[in-house]
Amino acid sequence: MSKQNTDIIADSPASETGAETALKQVHHNIAKQAKLAGRSHDEITLIAVSKTRAQEQIAPLIAAGHRHFGENRVQEAQDKWPELRGQEPDIILHMIGQLQSNKAADAVALFDMIHSVDRLSLIKALGKAIADQNRKVDCLLQVNVGDESQKGGCAINDIAALLDAAKEHGVPVTGLMCIPPADIEAAPFFALLDKLCREAGLPERSMGMSSDYGVATALGATMVRVGSALFGPRE
Numbered sequence: 001m002s003k004q005n006t007d008i009i010a011d012s013p014a015s016e017t018g019a020e021t022a023l024k025q026v027h028h029n030i031a032k033q034a035k036l037a038g039r040s041h042d043e044i045t046l047i048a049v050s051k052t053r054a055q056e057q058i059a060p061l062i063a064a065g066h067r068h069f070g071e072n073r074v075q076e077a078q079d080k081w082p083e084l085r086g087q088e089p090d091i092i093l094h095m096i097g098q099l100q101s102n103k104a105a106d107a108v109a110l111f112d113m114i115h116s117v118d119r120l121s122l123i124k125a126l127g128k129a130i131a132d133q134n135r136k137v138d139c140l141l142q143v144n145v146g147d148e149s150q151k152g153g154c155a156i157n158d159i160a161a162l163l164d165a166a167k168e169h170g171v172p173v174t175g176l177m178c179i180p181p182a183d184i185e186a187a188p189f190f191a192l193l194d195k196l197c198r199e200a201g202l203p204e205r206s207m208g209m210s211s212d213y214g215v216a217t218a219l220g221a222t223m224v225r226v227g228s229a230l231f232g233p234r235e
């Protein structure tokens with residue numbers, strides 16, 4: 001691992017410095033990695049993962065001008081976000097957790113982007129909800145890059161068929177998302193997702209979390225999903 005990436009991982013937790021300071025630090029790290037990779041900072045969207053965080057913890061980031069937030073549960077997001085959005089209508093909300101087909105309509109009503117599309121039944125439910133509600137919700141296919149049985153995401157071999165199904169059912173898919181296996185180096189999985197995106201002609205790559213968003217940035221991420229580096233450790 002490069003010195004720069006080690007520096008990122010060693011950053012002090014957000015709880016010591018406040019969410020706004022942490023936000024600046026994360027942006028600084030993304031900019032540094034982007035520059036090293038010959039990319040522009042503007043190519044990378046930072047999604048603040050606010051799952052389990054209370055409205056009072058989220059509000060300072062909104063006040064600091066941050067707009068992209070990620071949640072992993074429909075119910076929790078329904079409880080938290082309508083009020084925050086009432087104060088700041090430009091919020092862009094990302095669904096990053098596993099999604100049940102019977103929650104597809106609720107997800108389409110609330111979220112601007114869904115990162116976790118991974119099977120035909122969900123594509124059908126999303127297509128119906130998008131048509132019923134006449135809403136534009138961009139979607140990503142989640143790919144189970146480590147072939148782990150407990151994780152969501154489609155098999156690499158199913159990507160092409162699911163992209164065809166998404167087209168057929170009116171679900172706009174703009175890219176791929178992955179959560180690599182824990183405890184082993186993530187870089188090869190990020191490189192793989194980047195390659196799969198290029199092969200499929202898809203522009204968006206949602207990859208990288210608090211421990212590895214720098215590496216993901218260097219390897220082509222267009223969206224990084226960062227929680228604990230911004231808000232401190234989760235309970």
Ligand SMILES: *Cc1c(COP(=O)(O)O)cnc(C)c1O
Pocket residue numbers: 049051072096097179208209210211225226227228229
């Ligand atoms: C929780 C979560 C994150 C953020 O994790 P951190 O390690 O806190 O940055 C990113 N992506 C997904 C899908 C998550 O569920």
